[in-house]
Amino acid sequence: MKKGTLVYTASLEAENFCRTFMLDGAMRGGLGVAAASLPRHISLGMPYEVEDFDAYLAFAERYAKTLRPIEATLTDMACAPLGDSTGNYCFQFETEAELDALRLRTVGTLREELGLEVPGKDGVTGSRNVTLGFGKAPYQAYRSYVDGVDRSAFRNKRLVFDGLGVFYYDEAAISASSFFCCKYISLT
Numbered sequence: 001m002k003k004g005t006l007v008y009t010a011s012l013e014a015e016n017f018c019r020t021f022m023l024d025g026a027m028r029g030g031l032g033v034a035a036a037s038l039p040r041h042i043s044l045g046m047p048y049e050v051e052d053f054d055a056y057l058a059f060a061e062r063y064a065k066t067l068r069p070i071e072a073t074l075t076d077m078a079c080a081p082l083g084d085s086t087g088n089y090c091f092q093f094e095t096e097a098e099l100d101a102l103r104l105r106t107v108g109t110l111r112e113e114l115g116l117e118v119p120g121k122d123g124v125t126g127s128r129n130v131t132l133g134f135g136k137a138p139y140q141a142y143r144s145y146v147d148g149v150d151r152s153a154f155r156n157k158r159l160v161f162d163g164l165g166v167f168y169y170d171e172a173a174i175s176a177s178s179f180f181c182c183k184y185i186s187l188t
Contacts, residue, residue, distance in 0.1 A: 006044040029141060
């Protein structure tokens with residue numbers, strides 16, 4: 001089963017800033033590094049089946065030309081359970097970008113141009129988050145780590161997302177080892 005989704009990818013500076021918290025979460029919180037293989041990103045929708053991946057990649061190249069970089073201002077850190085045994089953690093943010101409208105446009109364009117059945121709902125911890133890690137520790141470990149992070153270390157930090165990423169999913173179940181970013185497209 002081939003699945004895909006499109007995401008805004010973080011600039012190098014934003015990626016490195018997030019990775020300082022990921023490293024701390026791994027070293028001090030025991031949260032693992034499974035999500036490190038992915039770029040920090042803002043999702044443009046949940047995964048969907050893609051029959052013709054070559055056409056999908058060509059679509060992404062065209063679609064990227066209609067996008068511009070966006071900024072997100074970090075407001076908090078959150079976590080959520082994933083199933084019975086694990087969880088995730090992420091930054092939450094505010095942005096002036098019209099993400100809801102952008103996601104609706106993305107879903108509509110994918111449906112219209114490629115005939116894809118794209119889900120309307122997005123995100124486990126909400127639609128305004130940047131995932132830092134998931135799936136490698138018990139939920140309580142994520143909760144403990146998030147509760148112990150000094151909010152002044154990131155609050156009001158502005159991050160730039162200046163690329164479009166194409167995620168490829170190898171399996172029906174979404175796990176830290178079942179997908180990767182198969183293509184990066186610069187928006188600058």
